Amino acid sequence: MATVKDFRNNVRPNWCPGCGDFSVQASIQRALAGLGKEPHEVAIVSGIGCSGRISGYINTYGFHGVHGRALPAAQGLKLANRHLTVIAAGGDGDGFGIGLNHFMHAVRRNMDITYIVMDNQIYGLTKGQHSPTSAHGFEAKTTPQGNIENAIIPTQVALGAGIGFLAQGFSSDVNQLVQLIEQAIQYRGFALVNVFSPCVTYNKINTYDWFREHVYNLDQVPDYDPTDRAAAMQMVVKTGGLATGLIYRDDSRVPYEDQIPGYPEQALVEEELALSEEIFQNALKQFA
Amino acid sequence: MLEQLSWKVGGQQGEGVESTGETFAIALNRQGYYVYSFRHFSSRIKGGHSNDKVRVSLKQYRAIADYTDVLLAFDQESIDVNAHEVRQGGVVIADSKFNPTAPDHVRLFSIPLTKIAEECGSAIMKNMVSLGASACLLGLPIEIFREVVEERFLRKGQRIVDQNMEAISRGFNHMKELGGADPEFALRPADGTRRLFMMGNEALGLGALAAGARVMPAYPITPASDVMEYLIKQFPKVGGVVVQTEDEIAAINMTIGAAYGGARALTCTAGPGLSLMMEAIGLAGMTETPVVIIDTQRGGPSTGLPTKQEQSDMLAALFGTHGEIPKIVLNPATTEECFTVVGKAFNLAERYQCPVIIMTDLQLSLSKQTTEPLRLEDVVIDRGAVADEADLAAAAGGEFPRYRLTDSGVSKRVFPGTKGGLHHVTGVEHMETGRPNETAGNRKQMMEKRMRKLQGVEIEDSVVRTGDESPDIAIVGIGSNIGAIAEAKEWLQRDGLKVAHVHIHAILPFPKRQLQEALSGAKQVVVVENNATAQLRHLMSFFGVDCPHAQSFLKYNGQAILPVEIYEFCKEMN
Numbered sequence: 040m041a042t043v044k045d046f047r048n049n050v051r052p053n054w055c056p057g058c059g060d061f062s063v064q065a066s067i068q069r070a071l072a073g074l075g076k077e078p079h080e081v082a083i084v085s086g087i088g089c090s091g092r093i094s095g096y097i098n099t100y101g102f103h104g105v106h107g108r109a110l111p112a113a114q115g116l117k118l119a120n121r122h123l124t125v126i127a128a129g130g131d132g133d134g135f136g137i138g139l140n141h142f143m144h145a146v147r148r149n150m151d152i153t154y155i156v157m158d159n160q161i162y163g164l165t166k167g168q169h170s171p172t173s174a175h176g177f178e179a180k181t182t183p184q185g186n187i188e189n190a191i192i193p194t195q196v197a198l199g200a201g202i203g204f205l206a207q208g209f210s211s212d213v214n215q216l217v218q219l220i221e222q223a224i225q226y227r228g229f230a231l232v233n234v235f236s237p238c239v240t241y242n243k244i245n246t247y248d249w250f251r252e253h254v255y256n257l258d259q260v261p262d263y264d265p266t267d268r269a270a271a272m273q274m275v276v277k278t279g280g281l282a283t284g285l286i287y288r289d290d291s292r293v294p295y296e297d298q299i300p301g302y303p304e305q306a307l308v309e310e311e312l313a314l315s316e317e318i319f320q321n322a323l324k325q326f327a
Numbered sequence: 328m329l330e331q332l333s334w335k336v337g338g339q340q341g342e343g344v345e346s347t348g349e350t351f352a353i354a355l356n357r358q359g360y361y362v363y364s365f366r367h368f369s370s371r372i373k374g375g376h377s378n379d380k381v382r383v384s385l386k387q388y389r390a391i392a393d394y395t396d397v398l399l400a401f402d403q404e405s406i407d408v409n410a411h412e413v414r415q416g417g418v419v420i421a422d423s424k425f426n427p428t429a430p431d432h433v434r435l436f437s438i439p440l441t442k443i444a445e446e447c448g449s450a451i452m453k454n455m456v457s458l459g460a461s462a463c464l465l466g467l468p469i470e471i472f473r474e475v476v477e478e479r480f481l482r483k484g485q486r487i488v489d490q491n492m493e494a495i496s497r498g499f500n501h502m503k504e505l506g507g508a509d510p511e512f513a514l515r516p517a518d519g520t521r522r523l524f525m526m527g528n529e530a531l532g533l534g535a536l537a538a539g540a541r542v543m544p545a546y547p548i549t550p551a552s553d554v555m556e557y558l559i560k561q562f563p564k565v566g567g568v569v570v571q572t573e574d575e576i577a578a579i580n581m582t583i584g585a586a587y588g589g590a591r592a593l594t595c596t597a598g599p600g601l602s603l604m605m606e607a608i609g610l611a612g613m614t615e616t617p618v619v620i621i622d623t624q625r626g627g628p629s630t631g632l633p634t635k636q637e638q639s640d641m642l643a644a645l646f647g648t649h650g651e652i653p654k655i656v657l658n659p660a661t662t663e664e665c666f667t668v669v670g671k672a673f674n675l676a677e678r679y680q681c682p683v684i685i686m687t688d689l690q691l692s693l694s695k696q697t698t699e700p701l702r703l704e705d706v707v708i709d710r711g712a713v714a715d716e717a718d719l720a721a722a723a724g725g726e727f728p729r730y731r732l733t734d735s736g737v738s739k740r741v742f743p744g745t746k747g748g749l750h751h752v753t754g755v756e757h758m759e760t761g762r763p764n765e766t767a768g769n770r771k772q773m774m775e776k777r778m779r780k781l782q783g784v785e786i787e788d789s790v791v792r793t794g795d796e797s798p799d800i801a802i803v804g805i806g807s808n809i810g811a812i813a814e815a816k817e818w819l820q821r822d823g824l825k826v827a828h829v830h831i832h833a834i835l836p837f838p839k840r841q842l843q844e845a846l847s848g849a850k851q852v853v854v855v856e857n858n859a860t861a862q863l864r865h866l867m868s869f870f871g872v873d874c875p876h877a878q879s880f881l882k883y884n885g886q887a888i889l890p891v892e893i894y895e896f897c898k899e900m901n
Contacts, residue, residue, distance in 0.1 A: 115584025
């Protein structure tokens with residue numbers, strides 16, 4: 040059986056020392072090992088940005104596509120091989136800026152994939168512009184006098200779009216994050232784990248300390264019921280999107296793959312491609 | 328007696344113009360005639376003039392005629408808009424309901440189409456009444472419509488079938504009473520051979536099915552949507568899936584994801600969608616992921632003319648993506664070729680591990696036409712270089728060299744899920760293992776590896792030449808213009824000119840050698856294309872075809888090119 044070590048490769052991340060993404064990388068590795076996955080059974084599909092590099096830093100199949108389009112590529116991959124564990128990953132700019140459209144529709148489509156967003160409220164790789172999750176008033180290179188736009192609250196957007204599994208983690212709390220990622224992977228349907236993953240170089244506001252002070256850990260709220268969607272919405276509004284832990288899950292959803300008419304149990308990549316003469320002749324009848 | 332017929336039905340969009348044309352066309356196709364139809368319609372659902380023009384002949388013409396023998400008009404506007412093209416002595420059959428008037432050069436038959444239909448049970452059957460009147464004029468028995476009527480209406484009950492046949496019969500008899508059975512308009516009988524009748528989009532869909540395509544993410548757009556609509560009905564039989572995505576960017580990225588996963592995946596769009604897909608087409612080139620993209624060209628730019636004919640995406644298909652990648656662009660011309668081209672595109676995509684764009688145009692995609700038999704054995708599946716056990720064993724313990732440097736430039740693929748095949752894929756410049764590497768030396772050798780794949784590659788039959796040797800004039804065409812050129816060629820030959828028809832079926836890799844050979848000895852060259860800037864002619868010179876005297880016949884008003892237009896253009900040159 041594979042161990043955490045089997046999910047490590049010898050590639051040194053190009054992240055800054057102290058970057059929150061290291062914890063996310065480690066958490067994914069621990070979660071995969073914990074779930075008994077083998078490296079070849081997993082594919083990580085990522086977008087562009089510092090965090091988008093993560094698909095190259097974990098010893099699984101990895102696909103690093105174009106900016107903002109990790110989710111469409113991940114969904115295509117899942118359709119080709121429904122038995123793969125498919126994880127999409129990227130940053131807040133990738134997922135909620137350029138790729139927000141795909142996020143909403145991936146939620147709606149509900150394929151069995153896990154989406155991990157490393158949310159640092161800033162554009163890091165392009166050196167410090169504000170991001171769609173930067174707060175109003177946030178000063179960055181492209182908002183020198185403070186951000187005059189409002190932030191997207193990922194957990195609110197996800198619930199609003201009708202997501203079936205929603206969790207939020209924090210890079211400082213790896214134990215919780217591992218658990219959340221494990222549950223997200225096990226969940227049959229589209230799952231989002233939004234992770235507060237501080238940028239130590241460009242975001243001097245939303246630091247580790249800032250998050251420690253501001254997150255609201257649902258693990259410490261004994262009577263919180265993550266199956267109650269209205270309560271979940273109330274929680275993410277009340278906390279300004281800073282609740283961490285398992286926010287919502289609905290186990291009654293049927294994933295997309297299970298609803299495709301005639302879609303085989305066997306992965307498409309394993310299927311015989313040649314068409315039978317009988318099906319072909321039947322198809323011709325419509326045009327006779 | 329007519330050897331061939333140009334027939335048209337016109338009315339308000341949504342009042343059964345299309346179904347009237349289709350019923351007529353299918354019935355005649357089943358009698359053994361060659362039928363070619365072209366729809367004039369607008370980007371709206373109800374209202375506005377639309378018409379369906381049908382060419383019926385004893386030999387195959389893949390073009391509509393410039394004139395009309397018979398016009399069925401459901402409203403006065405249809406007469407006003409179309410009567411000018413009805414030939415001297417041609418016939419207009421119109422509904423008495425609107426007190427039709429027509430110019431003097433035509434014969435007008437005013438028939439109470441709506442009233443007769445109401446007497447038969449419902450006003451919607453006026454189209455059936457008009458078909459009966461047409462049959463009388465053309466000397467066709469009304470029974471030729473029975474099979475089509477039954478296919479359409481039997482599920483609603485025998486009574487509905489009987490009512491429709493009654494409407495056809497009443498229309499026939501009414502026309503007869505008006506003296507409409509005219510031997511001049513009697514259509515010479517056909518041999519009864521039953522052939523297929525389909526549009527290019529349906530042939531593409533069937534071709535995709537035969538080629539083993541199993542994933543099709545796409546976003547609805549005219550004139551491409553029929554392909555996804557066709558496959559969504561067929562795929563459950565073979566276990567495939569069509570995903571209607573949120574946009575074309577999602578469609579192409581999902582296609583790439585599925586192809587990376589090992590499925591045969593394609594998407595289908597038109598110009599606006601092709602523009603949106605450009606970045607990801609570069610990703611497919613960079614990651615050497617085999618995808619097939621169908622572009623059904625329509626009038627551009629922007630929303631342009633969404634329901635009209637144009638061939639103006641050629642430069643975009645070739646040069647639209649930023650950076651440099653190997654890419655293949657195929658240009659089918661007929662429904663038969665639409666069927667085989669998809670399998671060919673997948674084989675090329677997987678053999679050379681690059682994106683392949685299939686370009687049709689609205690006329691080819693949407694014109695329903697008589698189609699020669701399609702055979703499954705004409706579609707062969709060749710998946711190119713895929714790693715076997717030995718390759719995986721050789722890579723054991725390390726990373727699989729997905730981008731191994733080879734003489735051909737092609738490296739073996741391995742699909743996610745395969746034990747021992749772990750590797751990284753990225754749109755960032757990378758090494759043999761797929762790991763990012765930006766060094767100058769690596770960049771140079773990987774760029775050369777990718778570009779080497781298509782170096783010197785010639786796609787078979789990229790150029791098809793017919794006609795005379797040492798011609799006075801060689802007519803070069805692409806896509807659906809094949810029919811209009813073939814016919815113009817015949818007319819010019821009848822006038823004593825030596826003419827060659829040189830049709831291009833792939834523009835990347837550009838068939839320079841084949842084209843040069845096909846044009847050798849031609850005194851004059853005319854390049855026929857549906858755009859304003861002579862894209863194909865410019866490609867010829869860009870890729871070094873030595874043909875300084877080539878002239879352009881261009882049409883960019885949204886309409887199909889007619890044989891007579893090419894004929895007259897060539898006559899003026901001689």
